Amino acid sequence: YPKHPSSDLQPFFHTVKGMPKYSPALEIVRRYQEKFVDKMLSYSLDYGNVLYCMDNETSTPPEWGLYWMRYIKNKAGKKQVYTTDMFDHFFKPNSCEVCKHAIQNSEEYLFLDVSQINSRNFNQAHWDTLQWIVNERNKYSIRPINCVKTYGGNNSGWGSGSNEDGVERFCRDVIGGCAAVRHHRPTSGNGLNEKAQATIKSVRKVESLVKMWEVEPNMGLLSERGEDEAYLTAKKGGKYVLLFPEGGSVKIDLSKYDKDFTCKWVSIKSGEWGGQFPVTGGANVEISTPDSSGWFAVLVTTD
16 A cells, blocks of 8 residues: 555544444454454464564544454463554654653553654754653553664654764664664665664663662752753662764763762774773763764762
């Protein structure tokens, strides 16, 4: 079908009673849809690591996805299944009612896929959009926030951005609170090109020192920071991960912790270690990147 799902013109997505374009003639289509789902579940329910996402970039009313989420849960019986829907307007969630509905409905949307924040949003606005979602999610039951599509390539008219934008978004997603992050396929993303591989290597090196579930975003600890210059996730007094998308220099507040730290550099461009140096706490400490490329700075106590 040639039309993008965001236009919501395909009758395939209106086979459930109550949908705007439903008609009794679509009953036979839904019966085949159910048989297809039954066949899929005959395999997938044997495994506990399957995530079920009802749609891709949808603008269809949420009742469609909810029907299938409930259908899957009913078929699963006592087995735990994880279901969600991927709404196209997550790139502007504060004005997207269905996005808010998914965030608030923790009983049925058991994880969130917010991949669309990685299009149309750039630099500081990208981070701010993710943090808005994280903060709203935290008002309800804590569930994973996933980005299975991190755009960045082709500089499309709809806002994919450049390959460098994809690298920066990937890194912001990781330290900004996402549970899963993936570079989207070319031409709308980096796929597994050299930039993507280096990004993944750099994140894995960071994770060898700090697990992302041990820390949380804390921009209030940074000072003398320009817009989009640096981002921070931290466990105060113990572990800090600074992201510099394009190099820079900021101060980090360690004034309450009179102890010794080690700062290790990881190059986002190469995926390799970039040296280390001692840091003494008890003050606002300046951290400056080795050059103007992208870097992670990982501070851990020497205890």
